Amino acid sequence: MSKKGTYVAAEDRYEKMNYRRTGNSGLLLPELSLGLWHNFGEKDDFKNARNLLKCAFDNGITHFDLANNYGPPYGSAETTFGKILKKDFKKYRDELIISSKAGYDMWLGPYGNYGSKKYLISSLDQSLKRMNLDYVDIFYHHRPDENTPLEETMGALDLIVKQGKALYIGLSNYRPERAEKAFKILKDLGTPCLIHQPRYSLFDRWIEDGLLDLLGKSKVGAICFSPLAQGMLTDKYINGLPKDSRAIKDGRYLKTDKVLEMLPKIKALNEIAKNRNQNLAQMAISWILKDDRITSVLIGASKTSQIIDSIKATENTYFSEEELVNINTVLN
Ligand SMILES: NC(=O)c1ccc[n+]([C@@H]2O[C@H](COP(=O)([O-])OP(=O)(O)OC[C@H]3O[C@@H](n4cnc5c(N)ncnc54)[C@H](OP(=O)(O)O)[C@@H]3O)[C@@H](O)[C@H]2O)c1
Numbered sequence: 001m002s003k004k005g006t007y008v009a010a011e012d013r014y015e016k017m018n019y020r021r022t023g024n025s026g027l028l029l030p031e032l033s034l035g036l037w038h039n040f041g042e043k044d045d046f047k048n049a050r051n052l053l054k055c056a057f058d059n060g061i062t063h064f065d066l067a068n069n070y071g072p073p074y075g076s077a078e079t080t081f082g083k084i085l086k087k088d089f090k091k092y093r094d095e096l097i098i099s100s101k102a103g104y105d106m107w108l109g110p111y112g113n114y115g116s117k118k119y120l121i122s123s124l125d126q127s128l129k130r131m132n133l134d135y136v137d138i139f140y141h142h143r144p145d146e147n148t149p150l151e152e153t154m155g156a157l158d159l160i161v162k163q164g165k166a167l168y169i170g171l172s173n174y175r176p177e178r179a180e181k182a183f184k185i186l187k188d189l190g191t192p193c194l195i196h197q198p199r200y201s202l203f204d205r206w207i208e209d210g211l212l213d214l215l216g217k218s219k220v221g222a223i224c225f226s227p228l229a230q231g232m233l234t235d236k237y238i239n240g241l242p243k244d245s246r247a248i249k250d251g252r253y254l255k256t257d258k259v260l261e262m263l264p265k266i267k268a269l270n271e272i273a274k275n276r277n278q279n280l281a282q283m284a285i286s287w288i289l290k291d292d293r294i295t296s297v298l299i300g301a302s303k304t305s306q307i308i309d310s311i312k313a314t315e316n317t318y319f320s321e322e323e324l325v326n327i328n329t330v331l332n
Pocket residue numbers: 034035036037038065066142172173197224225226227228229230231232234235236244245246247281298299300301302303305306307309310
């Protein structure tokens with residue numbers, strides 16, 4: 001921080017993070033990226049939101065992930081982010097990789113959802129206005145839409161890049177078969193898919209059934225969301241349900257019943273983590289990073305201390321056979 005309160009980023013920020021190549025592209029991403037799905041909405045504490053982004057950047061996290069509908073209300077995370085960019089990050093724009101997405105319900109009527117050209121183009125225009133940006137670095141189709149021809153959706157993504165509104169294109173939540181078709185269309189259009197964003201954690205391993213192999217073979221990057229299963233893969237729920245936890249504060253996506261159901265596994269994994277001299281959050285992140293087909297792990301955070309804690313995961317991404325067997329025994 002300078003005298004006038006203007007944010008000055010930590011000088012040693014690039015010494016604290018490893019960067020991985022995204023597929024076979026020219027783009028390097030930090031091993032940890034920060035998502036703004038929670039804690040950046042209209043009612044969230046603006047000062048805390050600002051501190052989260054500064055803390056991340058000071059520690060070498062150059063990638064911030066958004067979507068049109070992050071908030072609540074929808075759009076408000078992008079508005080908050082736009083304000084913080086203006087206040088603190090203006091001179092760092094070229095050091096940042098900013099992504100947004102469209103694909104889920106965003107506004108009323110037939111043009112505010114799914115995968116049409118109409119929706120994707122107008123949604124990105126709205127996102128750019130909210131963030132006060134000329135372009136995003138990565139624009140994603142947020143989820144597959146079986147009712148829109150893939151050619152139309154991919155054509156819209158290609159157009160967005162050709163118009164200069166995004167530098168790269170990503171897909172999220174696509175299953176392998178549809179992803180492979182989409183990669184082919186994008187490649188033929190001259191806008192290869194940069195990255196895929198799937199959910200992946202110790203508790204949700206669906207990408208091991210085909211998608212990871214496809215991404216490796218196609219040389220498309222992988223950035224995995226909810227690596228901590230929204231906080232379940234930490235030690236926070238082991239002694240009860242803290243008042244300031246996501247499960248209690250915001251039960252929209254993480255239900256307390258689910259946390260309680262997973263508790264025996266959480267406790268057993270916590271013991272394995274301790275034997276590795278990590279906490280559970282760190283082990284959960286390391287476990288994803290052990291695979292070199294993964295480009296980045298996309299964390300969320302409600303406190304700066306969590307970012308600092310999670311970053312330590314990058315210090316040990318090696319797992320012995322015995323540790324892997326023990327983890328699989330707990331999960332099966
Ligand atoms: N493409 C998609 O469809 C999609 C869907 C979901 C998310 N995403 C992206 O992925 C990002 C991350 O998702 P997520 O927030 O579910 O990720 P997550 O990392 O699994 O969960 C984040 C939550 O875990 C807790 N936490 C984080 N670090 C911790 C630590 N070191 N110790 C203890 N607790 C810790 C915090 O919860 P508390 O609030 O309890 O403190 C935090 O808000 C999103 O912001 C978004 O960008 C994408």
